[in-house]
Amino acid sequence: MNIDDESETAVRPPPPDFNGSALEIFSIIEQQPSRSALYLDIDGTLLDIAPTPEAIVVPPGLADQLAALAAKLDGAVALVTGRSIARVDALFEPHRFPVAGLHGAEMRLPDGGLVEPALSSAFLAAKEELRARSKDLEGVIFEDKGAAVALHFRLASHHEAVVGALMQQAAASTGEHWALQHGKMVVELKPARSGKGEALERLMGTAPFRGRYPIAVGDDLTDEEMFAVAAAAGGAAIRVGDAAAPTAAHAWIGSPNELRRLLASIARQPEGK
Ligand SMILES: O=P(O)(O)OC[C@H]1O[C@H](O[C@H]2O[C@H](CO)[C@@H](O)[C@H](O)[C@H]2O)[C@H](O)[C@@H](O)[C@@H]1O
Numbered sequence: 001m002n003i004d005d006e007s008e009t010a011v012r013p014p015p016p017d018f019n020g021s022a023l024e025i026f027s028i029i030e031q032q033p034s035r036s037a038l039y040l041d042i043d044g045t046l047l048d049i050a051p052t053p054e055a056i057v058v059p060p061g062l063a064d065q066l067a068a069l070a071a072k073l074d075g076a077v078a079l080v081t082g083r084s085i086a087r088v089d090a091l092f093e094p095h096r097f098p099v100a101g102l103h104g105a106e107m108r109l110p111d112g113g114l115v116e117p118a119l120s121s122a123f124l125a126a127k128e129e130l131r132a133r134s135k136d137l138e139g140v141i142f143e144d145k146g147a148a149v150a151l152h153f154r155l156a157s158h159h160e161a162v163v164g165a166l167m168q169q170a171a172a173s174t175g176e177h178w179a180l181q182h183g184k185m186v187v188e189l190k191p192a193r194s195g196k197g198e199a200l201e202r203l204m205g206t207a208p209f210r211g212r213y214p215i216a217v218g219d220d221l222t223d224e225e226m227f228a229v230a231a232a233a234g235g236a237a238i239r240v241g242d243a244a245a246p247t248a249a250h251a252w253i254g255s256p257n258e259l260r261r262l263l264a265s266i267a268r269q270p271e272g273k
């Protein structure tokens with residue numbers, strides 16, 4: 001990736017054996033905001049995990065801090081999430097960021113252009129079947145995200161196996177164009193030809209992200225694809241949370257709260273600092 005050419009102030013990618021801190025990676029943004037791009041996951045990364053999808057809390061001021069950060073990076077801050085774009089907008093209103101939603105299956109590009117997946121009748125039928133079957137599973141939460149659907153077992157871990165089996169059946173009935181995505185106490189069905197890695201590639205090829213040093217931050221299996229893409233492009237990846245999980249990330253941050261504090265401090269920095 002042509003992060004920068006020959007100038008002495010060029011942003012340098014972490015070496016393959018980089019074993020530094022997230023702080024070192026974020027200092028790149030502080031020093032060279034006009035050469036950096038940030039790709040942020042939401043649940044478990046920007047926001048603390050909550051018992052249910054609806055129970056998440058956006059801390060006061062976070063949306064404005066992200067907007068300030070985006071202004072500092074000339075708009076090169078994207079949210080890359082399993083949530084739908086509509087949900088993301090509601091969470092961070094009044095701001096509208098570039099978003100890769102539903103694990104990259106739907107996108108809002110920096111120019112406002114939308115990428116929307118097509119719904120098949122097989123998928124819609126599978127979704128209704130899951131809605132009906134999950135009603136018998138106490139504590140299991142059915143989440144309808146439009147072109148994706150999730151069954152959550154965080155409040156009913158004893159139902160993990162049956163949730164897995166139901167989702168397998170759903171995937172089998174929808175055919176090759178739909179695929180399962182496992183996450184934190186959740187199994188989802190989403191368009192197969194999508195992923196956070198592809199979403200990152202698309203954003204990285206688009207202004208204002210194009211040509212900038214990519215820094216991807218996430219907490220889960222679905223984020224590993226974007227970590228690999230960021231790393232392959234000479235950028236950096238940071239994983240939030242449990243440092244025992246196998247990851248392609250270069251560095252760790254302990255919690256969403258720690259990440260929010262780092263981002264807030266960068267957003268507050270006066271220009272040129
Ligand atoms: O890619 P992300 O932004 O991390 O979104 C992944 C999924 O996050 C949500 O589920 C997860 O967070 C919930 C709230 O903390 C939690 O209750 C659940 O157990 C987690 O799996 C969201 O509901 C999904 O739609 C996202 O795909």
Ligand SMILES: [Mg+2]
Pocket residue numbers: 041042043044045218219220
């Ligand atoms: Mg996450």
